[in-house]
Amino acid sequence: MRAGFIGLGAMGIPMARNLAKNRFLSTVWNRTQSVADTLAKELRVASAQQLKDLAEKTEIIFICVSKDEDVLAVIDSLHPYFSKQHIIIDCSTTSSETARKVACIVRSKGGDFLDSPVSGGVEGACQGTLAFMVGGNANALNTVYPLLNAMGNSITHMGEVGTGQATKAVNQVMAAGINEAVTEALAFGQAQGLDMSKVIEVITQGAASNWFLKHRGNTMMKEIFNHGFKLKLHQKDLQICKEIGEQLGINLPLTETAFTHYQTLIDQGFGEEDISALFRLKSRLS
Template sequence: MKVSFIGLGTMGYPMAGHVSNAGHSVVVYNRSTHKAQNWCEEYQGTFAATPALAAQEADIVLTCVGNDDDLRAVYLGPEGVFQQAKVGTLFIDHTTASAEVAKELHQAAQERGFVFMDAPVSGGQAGAVNGVLTVMIGGDVNDLNKAQPILNSYAKATTLMGPVGNGQLAKMVNQILIGGVLSGLSEGIRFAQKAGLDIPTLVDTLKHGAAGSWQLENRGATMAKNEFNFGFAIEWMHKDLGLCLAQAEKMGLTLPLTQAVDQDYQDLMNEGRSRQDTSVLIKAFDNKAKS
């Protein structure tokens, strides 16, 4: 297939690489041109000067950018992908964004003879690099079937969650759960250290039981060693939790744990930790323990 990939950030760069390695014809676009040039030196493909030019010959256009405003610019702007794409083009957005912008772009796509699906991913940078992401999709099953060969190049699981917007809602649940798990893990790790337990042994034991989780297995030991300069930056998690809280408010819900975790991340960002991994939440626990 002819594929366009818009956004070569931490996730998009390796995802686009997997599409190229799977044998598809790939055109990439990135706001920083040098990153697109670097990608073309590493993988088979070409880069375009604008999103519109990247999308004009594509059968499928994949996007993975920062937030709602970035999406509107990339899709609806004067140089956006909707400007020169062919009728019938399938657009798949992997950005973690609001359900509202997904529905907005879906409507705009329909008016132009395009197809749009929201498809946020989970699995972090390691999942993108290793091609084992989990994709939560809002859209139509026939469109998913068309996209499946592309998605299979970088995903281990793709699940249709319902109509457009449901992919983003599912991703919000994912982020809410991660925040809660990390909050409990922070308390558990510090408790274990105070009790004199060997953390690697503890993690290796608990990961097989009811307390097991990706966060425990991949972050428990590094949290104990206060190592956070890797992984999913808290400035992005703070953005994601903001989406969760805004959506909850629209639905008449309050999320007290998520609100507390989000505030902890805001406080940590104020300490200059914006680019550290989400597991740095344990430092918020430390700060509370001192006060």
């Protein structure tokens, strides 16, 4: 199976590297051509000048871009070149509605589509330990399973197209709540004059331990926010979650709080920082 990878950002580059390491990757494409050219040279694969070239050289196409409109733009460019040999796997975070729309477009040409958002952060992408939540045809998933396994250690079939993105929405709501809780708690501890390295060490051994505290606690204390998942992208995801909540008539107060706090930080110029930059706001408030 020849795989192509579209979208070489913070997540896409290490994911593509793991595909190449396992000899699945043949072609890459990125909106900024120089990024694709540099990675292609490193991995000894082709750098497509146009999406048409990538579609013609591959059967499996991964997409990992920022927004729904970016996914739709890529699909629109690829659409004339889809065939029954293609399986498109979208690892971006979008709405379920967008996933279903893309599936219809791909399937109209005889191919298949999986919405397969991921969790695990840049660290998981680099280490090949991502969690994939997959919506779509089980047979298509079985076909591409070895490729997903090259990038992750948890691959779960959630159901029909759109259920992968719906599951990711649950993940993003939970991540927002954890971010709120951890940053508030650490600001609370800091305000009491505690040795925060010891606080983090002991709490990560107990019932309140979590991935975010383990991986971001000490960097927050050092005011390092230049890694991981961009705050503005999490806010984009929370907007999707809010819209789902409105459709279902469900209140999501934690999501609303995080969304508002993120907007404050974005307005102050911190949107490109990791979501742990929420500590900036919480430490100020304490």
